[in-house]
Amino acid sequence: MPIDWTKSLYSKKHKLFLSKKPENMKFFTLCDGAARSGKTLSIIYKIPQLFQYIGNDYLKVFSGFSKLTVKNNVLSELLPYLKNYHGAICKFNSNSGDLQIKLWGKTYNCLVIGGGKSDSDAAIQGGTWDFWYANELPKHNYAFYNMAISRLTPEKARIVADSNPESPNHWLYTEKIKPFLQGDPIVTSVFDYFHFTINDNANLSKTFIENQKKLYKGVFESRKIKGLWVISDGLVYDTFSDIKHTCSHSEILSKINNLDFVEFFLGLDWGWVHPLSCGLYGITKNNIYYKIDELFGSKLNEIDVINWILNKQSEYGRYFRFLNADNARPELNHKLRKALPNMIIYEEKPKLQDSISILRSVINYDSLIINADKCQNTINEFKSYRYPSEDERLYTKYQDDIPIKENDDAMDETRYAISFYETHFINRHI
Numbered sequence: 001m002p003i004d005w006t007k008s009l010y011s012k013k014h015k016l017f018l019s020k021k022p023e024n025m026k027f028f029t030l031c032d033g034a035a036r037s038g039k040t041l042s043i044i045y046k047i048p049q050l051f052q053y054i055g056n057d058y059l060k061v062f063s064g065f066s067k068l069t070v071k072n073n074v075l076s077e078l079l080p081y082l083k084n085y086h087g088a089i090c091k092f093n094s095n096s097g098d099l100q101i102k103l104w105g106k107t108y109n110c111l112v113i114g115g116g117k118s119d120s121d122a123a124i125q126g127g128t129w130d131f132w133y134a135n136e137l138p139k140h141n142y143a144f145y146n147m148a149i150s151r152l153t154p155e156k157a158r159i160v161a162d163s164n165p166e167s168p169n170h171w172l173y174t175e176k177i178k179p180f181l182q183g184d185p186i187v188t189s190v191f192d193y194f195h196f197t198i199n200d201n202a203n204l205s206k207t208f209i210e211n212q213k214k215l216y217k218g219v220f221e222s223r224k225i226k227g228l229w230v231i232s233d234g235l236v237y238d239t240f241s242d243i244k245h246t247c248s249h250s251e252i253l254s255k256i257n258n259l260d261f262v263e264f265f266l267g268l269d270w271g272w273v274h275p276l277s278c279g280l281y282g283i284t285k286n287n288i289y290y291k292i293d294e295l296f297g298s299k300l301n302e303i304d305v306i307n308w309i310l311n312k313q314s315e316y317g318r319y320f321r322f323l324n325a326d327n328a329r330p331e332l333n334h335k336l337r338k339a340l341p342n343m344i345i346y347e348e349k350p351k352l353q354d355s356i357s358i359l360r361s362v363i364n365y366d367s368l369i370i371n372a373d374k375c376q377n378t379i380n381e382f383k384s385y386r387y388p389s390e391d392e393r394l395y396t397k398y399q400d401d402i403p404i405k406e407n408d409d410a411m412d413e414t415r416y417a418i419s420f421y422e423t424h425f426i427n428r429h430i
């Protein structure tokens with residue numbers, strides 16, 4: 001449901017941004033900072049004023065990671081706002097991305113495009129724009145960003161963008177934010193920067209803010225709550241705790257007997273020299289995952305996996321609905337399908353960073369409990385899977401935000417299982 005703008009509250013920070021007259025706005029304005037801090041909605045609020053100033057001579061562009069993210073993050077609020085509060089008539093063709101806005105007697109031709117793919121820049125070669133709103137700018141491809149800037153030649157052209165912080169080595173930080181903060185005269189002449197924390201959104205309830213603060217620790221707290229561009233380091237799952245997130249085998253058995261689990265499923269990461277990891281999970285009706293058992297070790301093949309699964313089905317007396325496996329070995333997954341015809345074998349490899357955040361969030365909600373008597377390898381990896389340190393980053397080729405590829409076999413398998421279940425079957429707000 002679109003927000004009720006008549007009840008909007010604005011903090012000092014937002015007023016500072018909103019009170020800038022378009023003619024006094026620099027060529028490029030970035031609203032950056034914490035999640036839910038009100039960046040997108042402030043920009044939306046400013047759009048009618050910006051359009052009126054810029055005029056309708058050229059194309060206006062709205063971009064995001066994909067067309068769909070712009071639709072969900074921006075148009076879902078912008079279009080009802082323009083219609084209900086300014087009497088605009090808007091026509092959006094979600095296939096072509098064409099958006100026509102009739103506002104205060106003028107027709108503005110706009111285009112909605114995705115900028116997140118490596119070849120996104122090819123779609124925007126040629127043409128002149130006089131307005132560009134980049135939603136979640138750091139998720140755009142660098143070539144797209146440069147190509148887009150080169151389209152904005154008219155004198156009154158303006159860029160507005162919002163961003164959530166990522167690594168301080170990201171191009172947006174090194175090329176714009178850092179030089180701006182250091183007072184670089186070239187950057188500050190064309191670029192303006194507004195920084196928000198979660199406390200700057202006067203529309204959020206105190207309870208919501210307190211809950212969000214409880215959810216994130218370490219680098220995620222710095223990014224999500226304070227909106228800072230900091231590097232990930234230390235343990236990937238730093239909030240995993242023996243006390244809160246493990247249990248005994250007898251607890252698991254009594255849960256199985258009490259029919260607490262609504263279903264059972266598995267995750268699998270193939271390995272040979274590196275260990276193979278296969279995990280068995282149960283989920284309760286309150287959406288708490290239990291890792292019930294694990295098969296872990298080097299030189300295990302598909303026969304070992306099949307036998308283990310069949311043995312576990314009879315040991316626990318339950319049917320396992322599906323397995324989500326590493327997609328690197330399709331021929332082995334095919335063998336599983338043949339040997340286990342009643343079980344669905346998915347092979348959906350989730351994106352590393354996305355699924356790490358999902359798993360972290362599940363742990364932060366205390367919604368993953370590991371059987372300490374059966375899953376020692378998983379527990380060991382939760383305590384050792386980590387991001388590279390500053391030194392390692394300096395002297396080696398480690399990438400920011402990517403954990404070191406050590407002690408990650410049970411971690412990958414746990415991600416395959418949990419993030420698959422979360423994204424397909426659970427409607428949890430993460």
Ligand SMILES: Nc1ncnc2c1ncn2[C@@H]1O[C@H](COP(=O)(O)OP(=O)(O)OP(=O)(O)O)[C@@H](O)[C@H]1O
Pocket residue numbers: 003004005007008009033034035036037038039040041042162163164201203204
């Ligand atoms: N002007 C406003 N009036 C009413 N509610 C608002 C306003 N601005 C923000 N909010 C509330 O705050 C929420 C977050 O705002 P918004 O989506 O703009 O944040 P954001 O900083 O863009 O977040 P993200 O980083 O997650 O994209 C909105 O869903 C809405 O509930």
Ligand SMILES: [Mg+2]
Pocket residue numbers: 039040041073162
């Ligand atoms: Mg936003």
